[in-house]
Amino acid sequence: MKVTVVGAGNVGATCANVLAHNEVANEIVLLDIKEGVAEGKALDMWETSPVNLYDSRITGSTNDYSKTAGSEVVVITSGIPRKPGMSRDDLIATNAGIVKSVTENVIKHSPDAKIIIVSNPLDVMCYTAFLTAKIDKSRVMGMAGVLDTARYRSFIAMELNVSPKDIQALLMGGHGDTMVPLPRYTTVGGIPLTELMAQDKIDAIIERTKFGGGEIVKLLGTSAWYAPGAAAAQMVEAIVKDQKRVLPVCSWLTGEYGQKDIYLGVPVILGKNGIEKILEVDLNDAEKELMNGSADAVRNVMGILKDLNVL
Structure with a gap:
């Protein structure tokens, strides 16, 4: 069993390291475009074994995709962060070009792989990979919901002073400030969150979750990597071990939740075939409105991508 992580930056290296420690696959390949980076980090990790x-x-490996041949799952973290003076359009065009090139090489050498996108802006990079790969929608997905839900659950654990192991939660929609946390579907040891926490506290945690990535950027001066890397690794493990995990995953929708031809975060069953089933839960009117607003925001970015003619 082989798993490949493309992009040996902080997120990609963390993902590979978690996969190795959990012995998710016999072989883990770390690939990067920069000479020596993937080789050096891979060797350093192996020396911890x-x-x-x-x-x-x-x-x-430095950009040698032949080393990735036959991968069961490929995680794509490649891309650049937005730099001073760079417009959102420039960022989308640059990262879409990178994800398109990486996906072409991945499919060439691992035509049966399941692809997990971590590159930003995530929902639209999933769309880019899906159009490029030309494979079943169940095999191209994005990591966002697992990360966002983890942040949400960790904040709840801090507020209630309980173990995060006992918190189950659902979060849907796009990745970013239009995400849709669902307190109605959040429990602590089986107890509804609304029974344990006042609404104003819940609202504050939701807001913190929406801007969780930005909070870390302000503290570190760069994006997070431990939680994103671990979240991607959890998705890989669910697929490789056919765990049938119920996780929030950025998925291509074909009518679910009233949305069509768009990548959005929804709960799915994740197993050896990738997204084995999208689960539809009942949303009330307020939740539907939030979900529709999140979809509109993603479609706006999709429109930018289409206008740029990158694909």
């Missing part, structure tokens, strides 16, 4: 007691073999 006698200490942390795992057998997953980690190898690195």
